[in-house]
Amino acid sequence: METGTPNTSGTGTARLSLPPVRPTPVDNCDVCTALAVQRAEARSRGDYSAETDCNVEIAAHAEGHC
Structure with a gap:
């Protein structure tokens, strides 16, 4: 594979996580x-x-209540 060519073979490892x-x-x-x-x-x-946008806003806004 040439330098700079993206790996499109699908052999990479997918890293998934649980939603917050x-x-x-x-x-x-x-x-x-x-x-x-x-x-x-x-x-x-x-x-x-x-x-998700609402979750971000709730989390950010709720910090002001502490």
């Missing part, structure tokens, strides 16, 4: 509640990208 734990919204927080609703709606329509 879903963050828990903080009770009595309007922002957390709204994000949790958006996350549930995204999951129900099969939009896992949007669900």
Whole structure:
């Protein structure tokens, strides 16, 4: 194989991991509640990208509650 040619033979090892734990919204927080609703709606329509985006936002926002 030439230098710089991508390996397309399929002999590489796939490294898979479990999805991260879903963050828990903080009770009595309007922002957390709204994000949790958006996350549930995204999951129900099969939009896992949007669900993940909500998880990231919940996790980042919830850090401010600590």
